[in-house]
Structure formats: structure tokens, C-alpha cells
Amino acid sequence: MPHQSRSASRRTRCIIALASSALLLMTACSSDASDEAAPVTDTAPTTEAAGEPPVEPAATDPQLEPAPNEAMPCDAEPVVLTTESGVDYVRTPDACFEDLPGWSYEPLYVEIDGLRQAYVEEGPADGEVVLLLHGQPSWSYLYRDMIPVLADAGYRVIAMDHLGMGRSDKPTELDSYSYLGHNDRLETFIDEIGLTDINVFVQDWGSLIGLNVAGTNPELFATIAVGDGNLVPVPDGVELFPPVENPDEVVDIASPFTDIPAQQIPFYDGCELLLGPGDGYFGDWMTYAMTAESFEASEVVEAMTWFDLTPAEEAAYDAPFPSREYMAGPRSFPSLANQLGGNTAEGWAGLTTYEKPFLTLWAANDPGQLGSCEAQQRLIDNVPGAEGQPHDRLAEASHFLQDDQGTEIATRLVDWYATLDTAGDDTATGIETAAGEERVGYELLERMDDGTLRAWISADPMTLEQFEAIEIPDNWIKNQPRESSVDGGVFDASPGADEVVYEEQFGFRWFHSATVVEIGVPVDDEGLLSGAFVEKDHEISYEPGSTVIALVSPDGDTYVRIGRDAGRATDEVTLPTGWEIVEIDVPGGYTTMLPVPTLVIRTDNQDSYQGPVSGL
Incomplete structure (x- = not known):
């Protein structure tokens, strides 16, 4: 050579x-x-x-x-x-x-x-x-x-x-x-x-x-x-x-x-x-x-x-x-x-x-x-x-x-x-589910004319193979499944919000969960966190006796952990100077409405935190 x-x-x-x-x-x-x-x-x-x-x-x-x-x-x-x-x-x-x-x-x-x-x-x-x-x-x-x-x-x-x-x-x-x-x-x-x-x-x-x-x-x-x-x-x-x-x-x-x-x-x-x-x-x-x-x-x-x-x-x-x-x-x-x-x-x-x-x-x-x-x-x-x-x-x-x-x-x-055997397993997406297993939670992102991204979550069970086989238009993106409410939090439509509407898309039922209005939002000076502004009408509730995992900024803003990529969860995380992850016990439970827009912050281990919230 x-x-x-x-x-x-x-x-x-x-x-x-x-x-x-x-x-x-x-x-x-x-x-x-x-x-x-x-x-x-x-x-x-x-x-x-x-x-x-x-x-x-x-x-x-x-x-x-x-x-x-x-x-x-x-x-x-x-x-x-x-x-x-x-x-x-x-x-x-x-x-x-x-x-x-x-x-x-x-x-x-x-x-x-x-x-x-x-x-x-x-x-x-x-x-x-x-x-x-x-x-x-x-x-x-x-x-x-x-x-x-x-x-x-x-x-x-x-x-x-x-x-x-x-x-x-x-x-x-x-x-x-x-x-x-x-x-x-x-x-x-x-x-x-x-x-x-x-x-x-x-x-x-x-x-x-x-x-x-x-x-x-x-x-x-x-x-x-x-x-x-x-x-x-x-x-x-x-x-x-x-x-x-x-x-x-x-x-x-x-x-x-x-x-x-x-x-x-x-x-x-x-x-x-x-x-x-x-x-x-x-x-x-x-x-x-x-x-x-x-x-x-x-x-x-x-x-x-x-x-x-x-x-x-x-x-x-x-x-x-x-x-x-x-x-x-x-x-x-x-x-x-x-x-x-x-x-x-x-x-x-x-x-x-x-x-x-x-x-x-x-x-x-x-x-x-x-x-x-x-x-x-x-x-x-x-x-x-x-x-x-x-x-x-x-x-x-x-x-x-x-x-x-x-x-x-x-x-x-x-x-x-x-x-990389991507023919019959989940290597291609990092999802730890057996081949042929059905699940909900697959996500599609629809790029709108105004530049926003509308998130659609699958409500019907499907296999990874079925998800990968979906043919989507050029303005749609396939996203990875998510494990939501990993810490016991439950999402509901906020009071006064529109009723959740399910739509038939590509042979399955999906619901519109949120609209991503801005991506690449600067979060910290060191570039260790990624941010996006999302519009949605959600409240999150924790049962009495729960423990809330939260990300706290140097200014004291609190963001609750509400999701992580399926199969990619890890406790190892690198945070910018002054940021910390804390565990907050809520003996009497905790319910809060997420702000509109919500700032979604992702850490380097692919956990998602949303807020800021108050009352913790």
C-alpha cells in the first residue's frame, strides 16, 4: 500500500x-x-x-x-x-x-x-x-x-x-x-x-x-x-x-x-x-x-x-x-x-x-x-x-x-x-427489546412549514421491524422509543387543555404529544447539555412517597427527570460546573403544570429533564 x-x-x-x-x-x-x-x-x-x-x-x-x-x-x-x-x-x-x-x-x-x-x-x-x-x-x-x-x-x-x-x-x-x-x-x-x-x-x-x-x-x-x-x-x-x-x-x-x-x-x-x-x-x-x-x-x-x-x-x-x-x-x-x-x-x-x-x-x-x-x-x-x-x-x-x-x-x-447485525435485532436503534416484541412509544417527528417539529407517539403496539418498515415522507423523521415517567411521574393533559386526539398515520394510531419550536437552545457555557423548547399542555403527578429526580441549575432552576432513551439508561453523567442532580422525597405527592413552552434538557447519558418547575 x-x-x-x-x-x-x-x-x-x-x-x-x-x-x-x-x-x-x-x-x-x-x-x-x-x-x-x-x-x-x-x-x-x-x-x-x-x-x-x-x-x-x-x-x-x-x-x-x-x-x-x-x-x-x-x-x-x-x-x-x-x-x-x-x-x-x-x-x-x-x-x-x-x-x-x-x-x-x-x-x-x-x-x-x-x-x-x-x-x-x-x-x-x-x-x-x-x-x-x-x-x-x-x-x-x-x-x-x-x-x-x-x-x-x-x-x-x-x-x-x-x-x-x-x-x-x-x-x-x-x-x-x-x-x-x-x-x-x-x-x-x-x-x-x-x-x-x-x-x-x-x-x-x-x-x-x-x-x-x-x-x-x-x-x-x-x-x-x-x-x-x-x-x-x-x-x-x-x-x-x-x-x-x-x-x-x-x-x-x-x-x-x-x-x-x-x-x-x-x-x-x-x-x-x-x-x-x-x-x-x-x-x-x-x-x-x-x-x-x-x-x-x-x-x-x-x-x-x-x-x-x-x-x-x-x-x-x-x-x-x-x-x-x-x-x-x-x-x-x-x-x-x-x-x-x-x-x-x-x-x-x-x-x-x-x-x-x-x-x-x-x-x-x-x-x-x-x-x-x-x-x-x-x-x-x-x-x-x-x-x-x-x-x-x-x-x-x-x-x-x-x-x-x-x-x-x-x-x-x-x-x-x-x-452490526441490524437485520433482526435492535442494534440499529440501541433499543434493548427482543426481535418481534411489540411495544408502544415509538416517535415520529413531522417537520412543519414554519420550521417547528411536531412529535407523534405511537399508541398502537408494534414491533421494531414494523416501525423501521414505515415509509415516511421527506419532511418526517423517525426518532427512538422513549421510556417515559421512569421515576414514577405520570403525565396528563393539563386542566383546560384540548382532549388528546388520536390520528391514523401509516397504518397505526398516533397522538400528537408536543411541538418542538426551537432546538439547539444554549443551556450551559461548557456545551455539556443540549436544550429544546417544546410547546405542550401537560401536568406531571407523583404519588405520595415518591422520589423525584431533578436537575438543578446554578441559579436554582429545577427540572424534573421524565424520560430516557429506551435501553440506553445509565447513571453515569457529566454535568457542567454548578449543576447538580438531586433526589427529592415527596411524602405527600407532587403535582405541577409544566410551563409553556417547556425547556427540555438532555444530559450526556440521554436522560431528559423538563421545566423549570416550582414547589419542590
């Missing part, structure tokens, strides 16, 4: 806080996918390696005649094309991608809003889907060591190039790229080629986009695996970094990298960062990527891999960008961090209720914030499906860990998938 054959010579390299670590802390709401996307195939994917016959190529869309660029020499002056909506773009000549080491895959395309989205596909057409999403400034070439391992194991492997990257079309104007635009294109891509039950692996900006799409569309994803990535809510209107002045200016400025022998000096002692970027590095990286004449993709990838790239591998990372006219995509990516405000809460909220298997595989020598133990642990602590999974930090790997340890990562994924 390439990473094994590289010379042990230790070249002096640079460290970028990654640069792409651009992801610093961050996840987004996605708008509806375009109706104008059309899948296009130039050449059928190779599947012989997996022992399957080649897939017959689809008919080429007549709108996608080869652009002048494609037939030109790699160093020819680019021809600027224009979509019907007026977006100027260029298309990297095919000659730029000839004879790349470890990369013999033919490109496939989906047209979205007049621009081609490129991808490669390997493995049997009827295999379980593995979707691989790269970051910046790399492209799907980053997965060259992972694709054959996964395809040989019988998986249908798809590696997509983001707009402006790899073999995808490249708008020439910086403002043609946006964070939500990348999210929308990924959703449309998934829809157009008909992907379901997706096993996704994401890294860098691929995580900021991929985790957000997975969080808002959890029903599409069977498993999620993350390498050196993140996703957190950023408040609306917040810009994380000063914007780049004069973004169209081309300047000769110094690289923000610090020269260090990256392969010889470890950045970490365990989880303690020994050597890392200074303050302000990401703002410097934004400016450098946007304006520096010397910015090259290979420089960044070489800086953030443990093993030296060969000259041919460096050239492969630069292949999509033969001149600056092709570079608007990678130049724009870091600055998209300032578009996260108000666009990440829904995706993060979806992850905090994601019960299906969730794995983190981190590089042990990535000095950027995405490479920290804290970034990895934050996902493990907040995503329910991460519990009990074989998380790890890989030695001899830096930020672009797929390049350093691609074969190892793919082998671990194959082994991990093999342990």
Missing part, C-alpha cells in the same frame, strides 16, 4: 492548524433538493475486483456534451462556460487526471443546477452502500487506499467530489460557493442516485457537511463513521472569524504554516498537545487560502500527513487545479466557517438523538482542533449511537488520516460493519 512504501526519510514539513480544521467547532439546516438534477454516466464503474459484472453505463444526458476544456491539454488556457442561471464555471481537462498513482477509476456525474457533481463507484451494484466524503483542499483521490478494500469486501463504494473540487465542475466566482449550497448538493446527489441505508465515512469539511446532512436526514443513514471532524451549533448571526479583506486580491504572502519536522516530533503525549498552532491561525489560514498566489492543494495535504507524499501523489492532489482559475472552490472553503451561524442547530440536534451505530477513528498526530481528544470525545459523549463502539486514535496518522492509514481504516470499517 502507498503509505507502507513511502520512504522513511523525514522531510521537513509544515503544520497547518488545519487549516481545514476549519471545522474548529462546528453543523446545518438544509433546503429542499433541486428538482433539476440528472444523473449522468460517462463510463461504467469498475466492479470486476469485487467479482461482479460491469455495470452498464446510463445514457449520457445530451445537455452534458463534453466541454471544450475536457479535450484540451492540461496546461491549456481554460474556457469559461456559463449555466442557464448565469453561473460561470470551468471544467478541468481530462488530461490532468491521466496516470495518477493508485487511481484508475472512471468518473461518473450527476448534474445539479447545471453543474456536474463527480463521483466514482466501485463494488457490486447490489452491495450495501459506503459513501466517502472528503474535505478541503483534497478530493476523492484521498480514498484511493480505502476504496479497493471496501469494494473487495462486497460493498458498493461511492466517493464524491464536492463542487469546485476533484472532477466536479468549478464555478469561478467565490460567491458561487456556500455552506448550505454544499449541504443541498449532497442531499440532491443522494436522492438522484437513489442511496438509502448509507454507511458514511466523513472527515474535515466532509464532516461539517456530511454530519449536518445526516443529522437532518437520519433515516437515510445506517451507520456514521467520522475521522478528525466535528459539528456543533453556531448561533444565528455569529461570525467565528474576521472576514477576509479584498478576497479577490492576489498577493504574495507567507504561508501560515510553521516549518517543523512533522514526522519526527509528536504533537501529542496521549491527549496533551505538546506542539500546536498559535492563536489566530485559522484567520491567517482563511486569508492565505483566499488570496495567496502560492496556495496549492498538495502543500496542505503534504503538511498534514504523517508519511511523505511521493512527487506523483503530490501532483495528483494538484491535478484538479491546473491554474488559479480552477481554485475558487478550495479558496472559498475556509471562509464558509462564517456561514455556519444559524445553520447548524438542526443537524446537531439530529445527531444527539442518533441511536444507530456511530464510530470515531481519529489521527493521533493532528495538531488542529479537529484532531484533539476533546473534539473526538465530544461526539462520543453526545451521539447516543457512539456508546460501546470501538473508537480509537491511530498512530502514524495526521489530519489526512485516509492518506496515512487508508488500508487500516477500511479494514476496521469492514470488521465493524460485520459486527
